Amino acid sequence: MALVVQKYGGSSLETAERIRRVAERIVETKKAGHEVVVVCSAMGDTTDELLDLAQQVAPAPPAREMDMLLTAGERISNALVAMAIHSLGAEARSFTGSQAGVVTTGAHGNARIIDVTPSRVREALDEGTIVLVAGFQGVSQDSKDVTTLGRGGSDTTAVALAAALEADVCEIYSDVAGVYTADPRVVPNAQKLEQVSYEEMLELAATGAKVLMLRCVEYARRYNVPVHVRSSYSDKVGTYIYGSMEDIPLEKAILTGVAHDRSEAKVTVVGIPDEPGYAAKVFRAVADAEINIDMVLQNVSKVETGKTDITFTLPRSEGAGAVELLTKRQGDIGFSKVVYDDHIGKVSLVGAGMKSHPGVTATFCEALADAGINIDLISTSEIRISVLVKDTDLDEAVQVLHRAFDLGGDEVAVVHAGTGR
Amino acid sequence: MALVVQKYGGSSLETAERIRRVAERIVETKKAGHEVVVVCSAMGDTTDELLDLAQQVAPAPPAREMDMLLTAGERISNALVAMAIHSLGAEARSFTGSQAGVVTTGAHGNARIIDVTPSRVREALDEGTIVLVAGFQGVSQDSKDVTTLGRGGSDTTAVALAAALEADVCEIYSDVAGVYTADPRVVPNAQKLEQVSYEEMLELAATGAKVLMLRCVEYARRYNVPVHVRSSYSDKVGTYIYGSMEDIPLEKAILTGVAHDRSEAKVTVVGIPDEPGYAAKVFRAVADAEINIDMVLQNVSKVETGKTDITFTLPRSEGAGAVELLTKRQGDIGFSKVVYDDHIGKVSLVGAGMKSHPGVTATFCEALADAGINIDLISTSEIRISVLVKDTDLDEAVQVLHRAFDLGGDEVAVVHAGTGR
Numbered sequence: 143m144a145l146v147v148q149k150y151g152g153s154s155l156e157t158a159e160r161i162r163r164v165a166e167r168i169v170e171t172k173k174a175g176h177e178v179v180v181v182c183s184a185m186g187d188t189t190d191e192l193l194d195l196a197q198q199v200a201p202a203p204p205a206r207e208m209d210m211l212l213t214a215g216e217r218i219s220n221a222l223v224a225m226a227i228h229s230l231g232a233e234a235r236s237f238t239g240s241q242a243g244v245v246t247t248g249a250h251g252n253a254r255i256i257d258v259t260p261s262r263v264r265e266a267l268d269e270g271t272i273v274l275v276a277g278f279q280g281v282s283q284d285s286k287d288v289t290t291l292g293r294g295g296s297d298t299t300a301v302a303l304a305a306a307l308e309a310d311v312c313e314i315y316s317d318v319a320g321v322y323t324a325d326p327r328v329v330p331n332a333q334k335l336e337q338v339s340y341e342e343m344l345e346l347a348a349t350g351a352k353v354l355m356l357r358c359v360e361y362a363r364r365y366n367v368p369v370h371v372r373s374s375y376s377d378k379v380g381t382y383i384y385g386s387m388e389d390i391p392l393e394k395a396i397l398t399g400v401a402h403d404r405s406e407a408k409v410t411v412v413g414i415p416d417e418p419g420y421a422a423k424v425f426r427a428v429a430d431a432e433i434n435i436d437m438v439l440q441n442v443s444k445v446e447t448g449k450t451d452i453t454f455t456l457p458r459s460e461g462a463g464a465v466e467l468l469t470k471r472q473g474d475i476g477f478s479k480v481v482y483d484d485h486i487g488k489v490s491l492v493g494a495g496m497k498s499h500p501g502v503t504a505t506f507c508e509a510l511a512d513a514g515i516n517i518d519l520i521s522t523s524e525i526r527i528s529v530l531v532k533d534t535d536l537d538e539a540v541q542v543l544h545r546a547f548d549l550g551g552d553e554v555a556v557v558h559a560g561t562g563r
Numbered sequence: 564m565a566l567v568v569q570k571y572g573g574s575s576l577e578t579a580e581r582i583r584r585v586a587e588r589i590v591e592t593k594k595a596g597h598e599v600v601v602v603c604s605a606m607g608d609t610t611d612e613l614l615d616l617a618q619q620v621a622p623a624p625p626a627r628e629m630d631m632l633l634t635a636g637e638r639i640s641n642a643l644v645a646m647a648i649h650s651l652g653a654e655a656r657s658f659t660g661s662q663a664g665v666v667t668t669g670a671h672g673n674a675r676i677i678d679v680t681p682s683r684v685r686e687a688l689d690e691g692t693i694v695l696v697a698g699f700q701g702v703s704q705d706s707k708d709v710t711t712l713g714r715g716g717s718d719t720t721a722v723a724l725a726a727a728l729e730a731d732v733c734e735i736y737s738d739v740a741g742v743y744t745a746d747p748r749v750v751p752n753a754q755k756l757e758q759v760s761y762e763e764m765l766e767l768a769a770t771g772a773k774v775l776m777l778r779c780v781e782y783a784r785r786y787n788v789p790v791h792v793r794s795s796y797s798d799k800v801g802t803y804i805y806g807s808m809e810d811i812p813l814e815k816a817i818l819t820g821v822a823h824d825r826s827e828a829k830v831t832v833v834g835i836p837d838e839p840g841y842a843a844k845v846f847r848a849v850a851d852a853e854i855n856i857d858m859v860l861q862n863v864s865k866v867e868t869g870k871t872d873i874t875f876t877l878p879r880s881e882g883a884g885a886v887e888l889l890t891k892r893q894g895d896i897g898f899s900k901v902v903y904d905d906h907i908g909k910v911s912l913v914g915a916g917m918k919s920h921p922g923v924t925a926t927f928c929e930a931l932a933d934a935g936i937n938i939d940l941i942s943t944s945e946i947r948i949s950v951l952v953k954d955t956d957l958d959e960a961v962q963v964l965h966r967a968f969d970l971g972g973d974e975v976a977v978v979h980a981g982t983g984r
Binding site for chain 2 (some may be wrong): 158161162192195196198199200201202203204206207208210211213214215217218220221222223224225226228229234235236238240262288301353
């Protein structure tokens, strides 16, 4: 008997019919002799509808009330799945995040899990019941208020529960059949990966792969939770995420895949004095505004002027704010102008195999050059190369890199639309 | 400074526009210098939509999960009202029933409030915040599960909070402007009453007046909470419910109003041996099935047969079940047949004035007789006369009684459609 945590995304729960199908799968798992804990996202468009309602009553709703509002969505879906399980003749009990012992920080809208004390879940499992836990939500340690975990929060709930319950596996069901060597919508012959190490998955998540959110992978890695990403619509095996890159024998280390990200913009601060402390002023200003920057490049100083340029990327949604902020502090920091560009895209190659294959960077650059794609900015880690290109070149960049590193398969991948949370 | 508890029904919260209007009223009350606690029902049709979803996934959903599902509705409306208040520049914090300390029995779908320990509410009020509490819901004392209070539950939440917080008044806002001498849809010149004692309101609620549910009035009476029933759409004073009938001087005691009820059916058990114990068997069988009976009549025994008939009324929704139950036990109980009639209606006259006016029953019966309306069954209390008539005669019965006791005013009452919970 194993303990299995299953997480179902919103599109898998969009209609009564889909809820019944999810319930069937849950009951099958139970009948196979396993203990089952299920985490559900809100049904289909519920969250968007609630956000829309909030917008109608208040232009800038307080985060605490937003959390109270949005958590209703998971409550509804979990109760409905419990009912559907019940109607199949099995026992099920649903719990809110708070009831399941998901204790978080007080950062409404983007709380982090501090601790999971699932005593009521454990008790219910001991009584032979299937347990449902509302994803994406918890209770603040200090104020006892309802909190939400931010994007991808339900995945994190599932992994955190799996860790606390010492589950054998955490299955993430969605409309995506697994982790692919590239987005199958961009690269039709992208292949599903059988297994990915935590480190590689972290890099993929950080560079735009939407299968799992970064925070969820971090949690799985820290507590060593085996994660199985798979499709809600078939019984096929998906992708297992487990194991450290360190444990992969060098000769087996491969290149995992190509990720891309369309959500960033580029800011260039032109004409900064090339003296100690000036670059720091720029980044301090941005950091104080809680803007997360990603790639950074400082140009070589022009000898004749003694000035330099600093370029960084950041989420496009925060671009306007950053420009406004920097412009306000132009005199203080001392630069000549700010240039903003949101027509960019980032493409990344990830894989433990990079460590043992020194020619990767060369092949990477050659492949893009051969396609006439200009590289704007490069950043690398031990197992990743990322470059910035023009947004109109992004799809082609993904395709040529995928081909250059021979990542494709013979079959065309099946794609479903939609995202979960 | 007073402490005011305000309760808003679902139709007052049906759209974002209405929610903003409710928020304005709440903020006005706060600005007038009062402490304000607000209890909201679920928005408009939310509950029906959730019930419909439940029906789609499971034909007979378990009550525990039904409660988890339905309580999402109040969570949504309370959070939205808090946001709307916030956007008007005032502070507001919403709490679930559980967070507000509403402790109930474990009877899912129909729980009773055992205790209210509103320490978090009190704390928030002390910080100068407007407090919102999700109505209709609580937490079970034993299992710590989410419970609901059954029909009219949000009114009960409001009155129970008012009692626990020792509020100065509990205002019930809905599409009804107050308590009327009769349903204005049946009697156009029905008058709004200024004040009604708890006992009279209990009798009105028990005999079909839908303004307040029986349980809510019982709670208000027990804890002596002044209740003000008024319209969400105007600033006019509604009806105050407070004070005991005992405190009304005899000469001021009046007839309060005429209530009617279309929701009952009549069961007649024919040919029961007129010997001790046989009637008890009938009522024990019905009670064991948790069917609530209302009016009861045992006919005089026919001398020639030594048999008698027993007639009782019950909610129409439980009629079929009761007939089936009795038919099954026919041999055991020993009667000749069961007759079922759901073409009935009940009309009641209520008022403390009845005690001091001995001619009331005579006038009552004469009025109906003059209109050619046959009385099927009579039941009385100290301050109420109720009779059963044919359903097709019900409206006319209400009208002639209202006229006979001179309860009408000169104006035509304003009627809004809809009900709250």
